[in-house]
Amino acid sequence: MDFSLIATLPKLTGPESYLFWAHHVKDALASTRVQGSDCTAWDLSGNHIVPTASTDAVELARRVILASQALSIINHTLPDAIAHHGISDPRTLWARLHVQFGTPSPAAVYADFLRTMAWRITGNRDPSIDIVELETIYTRLASNGVFVDEFLRAMTLLRAIPPEWSSVASTILVNRTSVADITWDLVREAIQAEWIRSTTHAQREGQRRGNAPRRSNNHPDSVPYQQHRPQQQHSQGQGQQYKNQNNQGKRPRGTRGGRRKAKEKAAARSAQEKNRNDRSPEVRTRRTEYGSR
Numbered sequence: 494m495d496f497s498l499i500a501t502l503p504k505l506t507g508p509e510s511y512l513f514w515a516h517h518v519k520d521a522l523a524s525t526r527v528q529g530s531d532c533t534a535w536d537l538s539g540n541h542i543v544p545t546a547s548t549d550a551v552e553l554a555r556r557v558i559l560a561s562q563a564l565s566i567i568n569h570t571l572p573d574a575i576a577h578h579g580i581s582d583p584r585t586l587w588a589r590l591h592v593q594f595g596t597p598s599p600a601a602v603y604a605d606f607l608r609t610m611a612w613r614i615t616g617n618r619d620p621s622i623d624i625v626e627l628e629t630i631y632t633r634l635a636s637n638g639v640f641v642d643e644f645l646r647a648m649t650l651l652r653a654i655p656p657e658w659s660s661v662a663s664t665i666l667v668n669r670t671s672v673a674d675i676t677w678d679l680v681r682e683a684i685q686a687e688w689i690r691s692t693t694h695a696q697r698e699g700q701r702r703g704n705a706p707r708r709s710n711n712h713p714d715s716v717p718y719q720q721h722r723p724q725q726q727h728s729q730g731q732g733q734q735y736k737n738q739n740n741q742g743k744r745p746r747g748t749r750g751g752r753r754k755a756k757e758k759a760a761a762r763s764a765q766e767k768n769r770n771d772r773s774p775e776v777r778t779r780r781t782e783y784g785s786r
Contacts, residue, residue: 498521505572508595511591512633522563527555531552534559534562534583536559537583537584538560563583567583602637605633609630613653614654616655616657623653647675651665660687665680
């Protein structure tokens with residue numbers, strides 16, 4: 494008996510987990526053997542085909558060992574609430590668990606139906622992973638006696654694709670003239686092909702961008718240049734502001750030629766002003782009176 498395999502088996506928590514539990518426990522029982530026996534632990538527990546009775550004492554002893562191992566495997570996966578059931582025959586225990594947890598209830602069927610309605614393809618991973626999840630739900634419904642038409646299952650697939658893959662639904666619906674032509678396998682293969690196409694395109698775009706030539710940092714459009722340029726302008730602005738503050742209250746400095754011309758203009762204006770004053774009648778009268786004295 495493989496104890497490492499038993500440790501990975503799921504627990505039976507209720508009707509909603511029965512099919513998942515039964516599938517994995519069945520595989521574990523079917524792989525459990527005793528050397529020399531023509532039976533497995535599954536043959537002595539859940540298999541509806543009862544093995545042929547044997548009169549060989551050695552074979553009977555081997556089957557006793559297998560039955561004990563089957564009982565141990567099943568008990569290991571049961572919750573504490575039902576682990577102390579008091580049943581010593583693995584076939585009887587398997588049948589009891591099937592009746593108690595394997596019989597579908599309307600609530601369980603409705604819960605699975607809601608899961609199919611809410612199911613979606615994420616679009617950011619291989620869709621086959623999501624599709625397997627939906628197939629498991631439909632398998633569970635079928636095992637409970639609820640069979641969903643293939644066309645409806647195909648429509649569920651189309652409805653669940655991401656918006657960026659809407660061309661898949663358009664292509665399938667336009668190119669098919671009969672409802673019978675739209676099958677589960679057709680839609681699944683189309684979705685898988687779209688996933689391969691989109692991922693291949695994304696990889697090519699990544700390679701193209703990676704091989705594109707890079708601009709140097711001194712290029713006007715480069716980020717380092719744009720980040721450095723405002724700092725230079727800012728520093729220049731601060732320097733100009735500092736100069737303006739220091740020059741407040743000071744006369745502007747000019748060249749020597751400019752100062753000489755300014756003096757000549759001032760002297761000319763002074764001479765013109767003096768001539769105007771000399772020509773005025775008041776000045777001439779004062780001069781006459783001063784001369785007569």
